[in-house]
Amino acid sequence: MSVKKALISVSDKTGLIPFARRLVAAGVQIISTGGTASLLKAEGVPVIGISEVTGFPEILDGRVKTLHPNIHSGLLAVRDSEAHVQQLKDLGIETIDLVVVNLYPFKETIAKPDVTYEDAIENIDIGGPTMLRSAAKNHAFVSVVVDAADYEKVAEEIEANGDTTLETRRKLAAKVFRHTAAYDALISRYLSEQVGELLPESYTVTYEKAQDLRYGENPHQRAAFYREPLSDQLSIGNASQLQGKELSYNNINDADAALAIVREFAEPAVVAIKHSNPCGVGIGADIRSAYQKAYEADPVSIFGGIVAANRPIDRDTALAMKEIFLEIIIAPDFTEEALAVLAEKKNLRLLRISALNEPAKKVDNLFRVAPVAGGALIQDFDYKQLEENEIQVVTDRKPSEEEMAQLKFAWKVVKHVKSNAILLAKDNMTIGVGAGQMNRVGAAKIAIEQAGALASGAVMASDAFFPMGDTVEAAAKAGITAIIQPGGSIRDQESIDACNRAGIAMIFTGTRHFKH
Missing domain, CATH: 3.40.140.20 (AICAR transformylase, duplication domain)
Known part of the structure; x- marks a missing residue:
């Protein structure tokens, strides 16, 4: 087997042109659609328009272009089945060996504060997921790329061997189904929220990996940190780390607990957390006095703890914090003088969450998911x-x-x-x-x-x-x-x-x- 024909249709065109040129240089013909075809032609990349393959024009403002037997038969045919091969020959359909597709930007669309329902619906991709699923199902014979990060590996294998390896195709297919599952999860969540179905008969969530972690709660447990795709900035997932070591599983868990408590207060407040429980909480006229109270509440337990403040950290507060071992300091900001003081403790993690001085507000469509053996418990966050x-x-x-x-x-x-x-x-x-x-x-x-x-x-x-x-x-x-x-x-x-x-x-x- 070898890759002779590729179908390319992408919304995100990052890295596309160099990849397409390498395919052409390796003897691959490219089929493409709409804006992708226009870009390839403008860049001098030989391309066959989708209508030349289907014998049918792109219609309905581009809603229908790849949903055609000439495309999906070429993707789904089992290449070592004599019956399939003969049917394609009888119908004059050629196989497609490589699919490169990424989808309409639905997540980016609904993240816009002024998005309309109509705009969200228009950005639900139909043809793209269908091609991806067809190609991924037939990965024994078809390579499918949904992530530009895989362009290099696919190009290298085609250049070296004329085709990708079965192992690579299996990995690419698995990524496709993860991608389409996440895409559909966002769509189902958005539409369910629009009609008030917040706890429907099936509950599907998706998260995006932020980082691998060295281990979980204990060294023998594997772990990674995933962030919610549309989370607001008042979360650890969207914090800016200014200095210090990478966050650990326990760091993230405790930092989340610290955020929940400090956001209870409108006045200057500092929370010290140990193993998800507050060991010291104080409020004061300023952040320095609030920290002093949080420290004096339990000067033993705060050692090695996580501290969150809902006001910027100034130099005086930083000097006080520097006197003890802390894992993390979280604040809406740090003055330059405070950063200079805390920089002396290189392993101390500093996290900036800019709107941390805003008290927590109830979010109707946000739920806490707690896995249990064989299922999960889902409930509102306790904003009461x-x-x-x-x-x-x-x-x-x-x-x-x-x-x-x-x-x-x-x-x-x-x-x-x-x-x-x-x-x-x-x-x-x-x-x-x-x-x-x-x-x-x-x-x-x-x-x-x-x-x-x-x-x-x-x-x-x-x-x-x-x-x-x-x-x-x-x-x-x-x-x-x-x-x-x-x-x-x-x-x-x-x-x-x-x-x-x-x-x-x-x-x-x-x-x-x-x-x-």
């Missing part, structure tokens, strides 16, 4: 904010103005702590975090022990209701003065009574924030 009309004071004593401010601060953070979660806060900073415990009173004991003497006069937040009054009793012994929790237990009254006996103010939110 506490509204004033949802606050219900259930105790005899109402929180003071300062207590209420601390309760609201604690509520914003506790929803990002792994359940069961208890968090203590004071002076606009976390002082104790009990995360991921099997029972709530156990989480409370961990948070109280971490806070130590600072627990006296602090407030407590719980991500879910108290199943009984024992958590309140632990809080009372530690000197907690106010509590925020969802409520909703059949034994709520026990906790309310315990608060009243201890003089603790307690409010219910009516909203649970489990995070498993």
Whole structure:
């Protein structure tokens, strides 16, 4: 077998002309369509128009040009089948040995902020995927290229041997079906969103590889980082890395958790993350004071952690951060002076996400996908904010103005702590975090022990209701003065009574924030 005839029809013409010239030099005839044919002719590359092969004009504004038996028979014929070969001969159809196609820019079209529905529909490619699938199905005999990155290898093999190897054709075919699957996934998602089918009977997602990772959570696990094709800039996938080593699996996971928390705040805020849980969160009049509070919240756990700030990092803040070992600092920007300070720590990763000072907003069509054995769980991200009309004071004593401010601060953070979660806060900073415990009173004991003497006069937040009054009793012994929790237990009254006996103010939110 040898490549004698190629069909080329591409939207993205990067690298096309040098590739086409190499094919022609190797004795390959080129068939082409529309704009691709015009470009090839203009560049002096011999080309056969698609209509010369089909005997039919391109019609309907180019919507129909390659959907023809003369094309698909030439692609799908089994070359070692006498019956197929004879049928082609009887019908005067020639085989096509190489297909080079990339598709209408649907992703780029729907990414435009002002895209119309009609424009999106017009950029759904029909003929391209059909040719790709035909050629890829028949890869035992046909080479198919959908990625300009493969031009060099294909050209080299044809120049050396007159054809590509079967191994290469198999790899190219697999890439084609990955490509068309991703293309169709974007189309199905867009159309489903347009008609409000956000959780349809089948759920298909696609991601694009950003980088291979050395390993996953542990060295024996393989891993790579993929980004969502149309993600906004407020994500690790779209961050600019200014310095430091490559990000690891755990870095990316923890950085994502840091972003989710720091975007809860409109005021200057700093979040320190360790193993996806906040070990310190602080807000202040400026980013330097916010960092100091995040650091003092747990100066032990922050070591080796990831820090996110929602304001630019200045020189003073950078000097403070430089004093300890941090894996990553994430911020909307860094001053030149701050960069100079942090450059002394060459392995420290600096990530810039320019709009990080914008609080998170609910996105209706964005879901969290959590794989489980044999399937996946899909749900909304937890964007729920506490509204004033949802606050219900259930105790005899109402929180003071300062207590209420601390309760609201604690509520914003506790929803990002792994359940069961208890968090203590004071002076606009976390002082104790009990995360991921099997029972709530156990989480409370961990948070109280971490806070130590600072627990006296602090407030407590719980991500879910108290199943009984024992958590309140632990809080009372530690000197907690106010509590925020969802409520909703059949034994709520026990906790309310315990608060009243201890003089603790307690409010219910009516909203649970489990995070498993």
